[in-house]
Amino acid sequence: MSDLFAPLDDHPAYRQIANLIEERIVARVLRTGDALPSETDLARQFGVNRSTIREAIRELEIHGLLGRGRGEKRLRVTRPEPGSVSSGVSRALALHDVTFMELWEAMMAIEPAAAQYAATRRTADQLRSITRAHARFNREIADTAATVSAVLDFFTAVAAASGNQVLALSQAPLNLLLEPALSSIVDRVPQARARIQTAQGKIIDAIKLNKSEQARSWMEKHIRDFKRGHELETSMA
Amino acid sequence: MSDLFAPLDDHPAYRQIANLIEERIVARVLRTGDALPSETDLARQFGVNRSTIREAIRELEIHGLLGRGRGEKRLRVTRPEPGSVSSGVSRALALHDVTFMELWEAMMAIEPAAAQYAATRRTADQLRSITRAHARFNREIADTAATVSAVLDFFTAVAAASGNQVLALSQAPLNLLLEPALSSIVDRVPQARARIQTAQGKIIDAIKLNKSEQARSWMEKHIRDFKRGHELETSMA
DNA sequence: CGTGGCAGAATTGTCGGACAGTCCGATTAT
DNA sequence: ATAATCGGACTGTCCGACAATTCTGCCACG
Numbered sequence: 001m002s003d004l005f006a007p008l009d010d011h012p013a014y015r016q017i018a019n020l021i022e023e024r025i026v027a028r029v030l031r032t033g034d035a036l037p038s039e040t041d042l043a044r045q046f047g048v049n050r051s052t053i054r055e056a057i058r059e060l061e062i063h064g065l066l067g068r069g070r071g072e073k074r075l076r077v078t079r080p081e082p083g084s085v086s087s088g089v090s091r092a093l094a095l096h097d098v099t100f101m102e103l104w105e106a107m108m109a110i111e112p113a114a115a116q117y118a119a120t121r122r123t124a125d126q127l128r129s130i131t132r133a134h135a136r137f138n139r140e141i142a143d144t145a146a147t148v149s150a151v152l153d154f155f156t157a158v159a160a161a162s163g164n165q166v167l168a169l170s171q172a173p174l175n176l177l178l179e180p181a182l183s184s185i186v187d188r189v190p191q192a193r194a195r196i197q198t199a200q201g202k203i204i205d206a207i208k209l210n211k212s213e214q215a216r217s218w219m220e221k222h223i224r225d226f227k228r229g230h231e232l233e234t235s236m237a
Numbered sequence: 238m239s240d241l242f243a244p245l246d247d248h249p250a251y252r253q254i255a256n257l258i259e260e261r262i263v264a265r266v267l268r269t270g271d272a273l274p275s276e277t278d279l280a281r282q283f284g285v286n287r288s289t290i291r292e293a294i295r296e297l298e299i300h301g302l303l304g305r306g307r308g309e310k311r312l313r314v315t316r317p318e319p320g321s322v323s324s325g326v327s328r329a330l331a332l333h334d335v336t337f338m339e340l341w342e343a344m345m346a347i348e349p350a351a352a353q354y355a356a357t358r359r360t361a362d363q364l365r366s367i368t369r370a371h372a373r374f375n376r377e378i379a380d381t382a383a384t385v386s387a388v389l390d391f392f393t394a395v396a397a398a399s400g401n402q403v404l405a406l407s408q409a410p411l412n413l414l415l416e417p418a419l420s421s422i423v424d425r426v427p428q429a430r431a432r433i434q435t436a437q438g439k440i441i442d443a444i445k446l447n448k449s450e451q452a453r454s455w456m457e458k459h460i461r462d463f464k465r466g467h468e469l470e471t472s473m474a
Numbered sequence: 475c476g477t478g479g480c481a482g483a484a485t486t487g488t489c490g491g492a493c494a495g496t497c498c499g500a501t502t503a504t
Numbered sequence: 505a506t507a508a509t510c511g512g513a514c515t516g517t518c519c520g521a522c523a524a525t526t527c528t529g530c531c532a533c534g
Contacts, residue, residue, distance in 0.1 A: 013517075050519095058251075059299050079329075089322050091300065166339045169326060170347070288488070477533085478532090484528090487524085495517105497513085503506100
């Protein structure tokens with residue numbers, strides 16, 4: 001199984017430094033909100049050139065571990081938000097030519113679970129977020145883009161209300177993948193809007209009344225509908 | 238909903254360049270396997286300094302869109318693999334203090350689905366990967382770390398066999414989060430090994446015989462066991 | 475006492491150039 | 505044809521520099 005010699009990979013300095021800083025952040029030595037030392041200072045501490053430091057921080061910045069408020073110069077330690085991570089995942093998936101079926105299967109696994117937990121754990125505030133997305137969906141009947149965006153917001157709000165960060169973070173990338181497919185469906189399948197509206201309403205009712213089983217099963221129906229919509233849409237292409 | 242003025246964010250040059258190159262990659266102008274022009278050349282084309290180019294490339298390299306084979310100098314376009322993306326996700330989750338219950342709920346959503354699809358779609362090769370992980374688990378009864386790693390490999394192999402890249406990519410980060418918790422369980426709950434062994438065996442049988450419902454339900458049992466194990470383990474801490 | 479404004483220090487983004495180590499390709503030797 | 509060799513190309517790292525912007529301490533003023 002294992003060879004006698006492993007291929008040695010020499011990590012360039014900027015990668016090592018990135019890892020070192022990351023360690024400190026994950027170990028909470030550098031806590032969220034703390035400002036990072038200046039690039040010059042870091043260069044001195046690590047005994048490398050500022051250019052090298054810059055390449056290292058770029059890595060952490062991209063991972064969302066470092067960031068800065070708008071118009072702020074110094075970097076500070078931040079906690080990566082779902083959005084910053086999910087874009088990376090969905091770009092990866094896009095490049096792998098994900099099919100609608102793959103996406104759909106994943107949604108069938110994740111969204112109903114999220115709805116179920118949302119029904120038992122949602123706060124009043126989270127419920128409001130969900131209804132707000134639903135209201136926006138009802139309002140934006142004309143504009144396809146706005147409609148789609150409201151649907152995605154609905155999913156995001158439900159996932160957030162599940163009180164489960166892992167589910168929320170797993171759900172986030174699905175949205176970005178769903179967007180183009182959903183646009184076509186909404187555009188070309190007339191009955192789609194009405195069905196989405198009904199389903200969202202039922203899901204909200206269940207979540208409001210803490211009926212987890214109902215929330216789950218309505219979300220399942222809702223997602224199933226997407227498959228039907230997609231089949232209709234492709235058949236009329 | 239939308240303010241009158243959006244906060245304008247000036248994109249630094251290295252970010253713009255990164256986006257430009259990324260566009261070309263996503264649009265398949267630069268295709269997988271193609272070698273990227275040299276840094277000097279890119280600097281000339283974009284009319285910026287090589288340092289700037291380097292910071293831009295770093296971004297794409299981290300996202301897994303660029304990479305180089307071992308001991309290769311030139312960068313080439315690559316497709317991001319689950320591993321490269323998942324580490325980012327799980328780091329994000331780790332920083333958010335994910336609880337075992339959150340992780341467990343997500344596993345309950347994803348792993349049974351993966352097992353189910355694996356049972357209907359696995360190739361002979363993928364089945365071999367799964368059995369190999371199982372065999373390694375059986376062999377490594379002494380070393381906790383090796384045992385845990387074999388369990389994680391089992392999950393990875395099943396997810397890969399599901400033939401669904403979205404599920405596979407959603408599953409990957411869970412492994413990294415599971416590792417520490419599973420180590421404790423394996424270390425301190427004596428019956429854990431036996432139960433894992435049984436469950437893996439049943440799952441493999443079901444996948445081998447293309448019995449998707451059985452694969453799903455055994456995977457569910459398997460994951461449920463983790464919760465029991467975790468409860469036992471914490472109660473004896 | 476709080477507020478606003480200002481000069482100077484600090485910091486980032488970008489630039490130019492430089493050099494050692496290593497990889498690649500072509501040429502030459504076996 | 506295969507193996508050794510050599511020069512060019514490229515990356516990783518360093519140095520030094522400068523404009524633009526932000527931060528900070530200080531001072532005047534209401």
